[in-house]
Structures are given as structure tokens and as C-alpha cells.
Amino acid sequence: MHRQHIEVPAFGMDVLRALEAAGFDAWFVGGYVRDALMGRTAHDVDIATDAHWQQVQHACAAAGFATHETGVKHGTLTVVPDGEHAVEVTTFRTDGAYLDGRHPNDVSFVTSIKEDLCRRDFTMNALAYKPDTGIFDPLGGIDDIEQRIIRVVGDPEKRFKEDALRILRACRFASQLGFTIEPDTLVAMRASKHLLENVSQERTTHELDELLMGRFPHDAIMATADVLSFALPEITAMMGCPQRTKYHCFDVLEHTAWTVELSPQERLVRWAALCHDMGKPASAFFSPDGVEHFYGHAGVSASIARGISRRMLMSDRFADDLNLLVRLHSETIAPTRKSVRRFLAKVDGEPELLRALLHLKKADMAAHAPAYACNADEMDEVERMLDQVLADGAAFTIRMLAVNGRDLMDAGIPQGPQVGQAMKLLLEEVIEEQIPNERETLLARVRTLSL
Ligand code: ATP
Ligand code: MG
Secondary structure, three states, rough: OOOOOOOHHHHHHHHHHHHHHHOOOEEEHHHHHHHHHHHHOOOOEEEEEOOOHHHHHHHHHHHOEEEEEHHHHEEEEEEEEOHHHOOOEOOOEOOOOOOOOEEEEEEEOOHHHHHHHHHEEHHHHOOOOEEEEEEEEEOHHHHHHHOEOEOOOOHHHHHHHHOOOHHHHHHHHHHOOOOEEOOHHHHHHHHHHHHHOOOOHHHHHHHHHHOOOOHHHHHHHHHHHHHOOOOOOHHHHHOOOOOOOOOOOHHHHHHHHHHHHHHOOOOOHHHHHHHHHHHHHHOOEEOOOOOOOOHHHHHHHHHHHHHHHOOOOHHHHHHHHHHHHHOOOOOOOOOOHHHHHHHHHHHOOOOHHHHHHHHHHHHHHHOOOHHHHHHHHHHHHHHHHHHHHHOOOOOOOOHOOOOOHHHHHHHOOOOOHHHHHHHHHHHHHHHOOOOOOOHHHHHHHOOOHHH
């Protein structure tokens, strides 16, 4: 891969050239360079320069670019060269002492790109590029990218002590990139995990989100479970919880890690995959024949998921959806109209929530022992049935019934909770295909009720 040149977007080049034209040294740095070398699409473009932010602002104004003072205290100015794309331009710096285990107390600006690269977290993130020179790699980042290794720049314990967020960044990069964490780095992550208490919950949640949304979460979770456990103590009991049943070939943690990886990269489904079996260690028991059972584990998992969503500061809506998916994940859904409509009613009539449940169930099944994993395809059939039910407009919520509350009262149901009860009963009978969703039939049925 020893390519010395990478593709950079025109808007990024415009900023680099504007800085160079004003006599400054400027480099593309960070995730952009790493991702470009790996052939991944990178999102944000970062530039490091020896210009101070006021000088950057001056040079950019001369070129006609808009700028925003987003982080000038730390030397960062956001430049929008084309009215659309943002480029973060940061003055070369080293970080001063870290007294709170998370933020440098001060930053000092330095004159060389090399010093700037030395303050960065991992070698793969400590690369700089400019077209006239090529890649600048004083810390061996290219080798580590080639060997797919995450390695701290400098002394790992010291760097984690400065900023414990780096511990979680290592875990999530492992999941996003499929890289292995270098042994000394991993040892230091374990030894320093207690420092994660210095990281704000918002940042912790963000890193865990990114980890779960990665392409390679299985290996990342398995390699770092004893580090992640500080942020997610719920996973500790899953490690080594055996699952001695014919359906499984992994312990609860590894089954979970596979379920996460095999589920689509959607935030809700991935969190549900992480939580779906968390109740298993608590509900496990062995029958005399030595087989393990987990009756009722979904309900226990759902209450554990509730606790996690509170701690992770997730929105109420997300927390409710997560709870519902986890609670329903082990129920049987058949590829029949009846079954699909029953489950649509159980997910409050939200088709996308049922789709998420099917995706979770599919991944869960695929993470079972090979003889049972093939059942996963049945969920595709259920999803096709869901599409059919949605296309033909069959009722699965009270609002979709051919009668409303007013009609029921006209038919003799007294005003009050009885109206809701009657509607619920009608919906049930319609879903079970005992009566058609037709106004006259429904009203006739209502008249037979004694509410
Ligand atoms: P992503 O793809 O998530 O954007 P990234 O590597 O670009 O990955 P950013 O958070 O955008 O990550 O940070 C940009 C660069 O800043 C990193 O590549 C790294 O060089 C440096 N960096 C970010 N956070 C830290 C940190 N906590 N400690 C040291 N260096 C950091
Ligand atoms: Mg970035």
C-alpha cells in the first residue's frame, strides 16, 4: 500500500492552498488520511497548520471563505470554503497537563507537524498528508494500518491517564475498522479502565453507539469485553455463561456479539441485539439431564435494557422501543397474516418497529448453533408477509377498524372505559379473522356484548 498520495476533495485542497499561499505550513491529518489510505469513505476533513487561528481566519477571508470560531481556545477554526463543506483547521499543538483525566488544562502551540502528530491517540491517526510532500508518517502509522493494528502513540498507560476517552476510542475503532488492539495497548486499557469514570456519560454513550454500529463488532466486543464492562457492567455475567442447550454453540456473550454483528447497522436493532439476552445469566437453571434453560429471560433482559437506556441518557422513545424489542425477541412469529397482524398490534401498530424486531430475530437465530441457524431465513418470509399486510390495508390498530367510539356508543356501549374495551375486543377478533372488518358486522357483534 505504500502509496504516497491520496485523493483529497477539492474543497479541502482550496483551504490547504489558501493557507500555503499565505506562507503557512498545512497538512491533512487524522481520520481523513487514515480512511483514505484504507479506501474507506471519510466524512470530516481536518487540517493542521502552523498558523494561529487569527492567521487562518485572515488567510481564509482573503480567499473569500466563511469561517466559524468553533474551538478557537484549542486552536480550531471551522472553514466553509464553498458554502457547503466544513473543514476543521487546527493549529499545531501539544496538550498541556491533564488534571481531570479527560481534558488538557491548557494547550501549547508548537511549530512542527511532528510534535502535533505525537499528541494524537493512535499511530493510524497520527498521519499527515499534503500533495507536494506526500504522506508524513513519523510514528509508523502506515505499517500499523497495513497490519491492521491499533497502537497508542507513546506510553499507553500515560496516554490513557491523560485522557481515558482514548480507551473507548480504541474499542470502537476495533469495531469500525476490524483492527486488532496491540497487546501493550490492550494491557494498559485493562489497567486503566477505572479512569473511564472521568469520561462524561454523553461521550461514553457516543463511543458505545459507534462501536455497536461498526462492521466488526463481534471481534471488538470479544477482545475488549473486560474493558467495556466498566461502562457496561451488564456484560460481565454474560462472559462464560455457557448455554448448554442443543440450540447454542457459544456462551451468552459470544452469541450476543454475533447477534450484534449479524444484525443490520441500525442503532435500535444493534442496541437490542446487545441487550436481548442480558437476562439469561439471571434466569438460567439446569434441569436434571444437564440441559440449561432460560425461561422468562426476555422479560429480565427488557428490564436490564431499561436500566441501560436510562444510564445511557437515551430518549424516552428510543428506550421504549428498545424495551419492547428485547421483551418480544423470543416470541414466535409465523409467516402468516394472523401472526403478522398480531405482532403489529403488539408493537403499537408501528410497522417499522416490527421490521426491526424481525431483523433482530433473524440475527439472533443466525447466531445459534449451525443446525438451527438456518431457521433465520424464515424471518424473510415473515417480512414479505408484513409487506403484503401493509399493502392490502388489513386492520391492525383500533384506528383502522371500520367503526369508531361514537358508533359504539350509538350501538349501546356506555360512555367510559367500556368503549375502549369493546374496540380492543373487536380488533382482536378482526385480527384473529373471526369477524371481517366491516361496519355492519362489527356493529352487530357490539350489540351482543354485555359491557
Ligand atoms: P472518525 O472517523 O470517527 O472521525 P477520527 O480519527 O477522525 O475518526 P476524530 O474524533 O474526528 O476521529 O478526531 C480527529 C483526530 O484527532 C484523530 O484522528 C486523532 O488524531 C485526534 N484525536 C481525536 N481524539 C483524540 C484524543 N482523545 N486523544 C488524542 N488524539 C485525538
Ligand atoms: Mg474525524
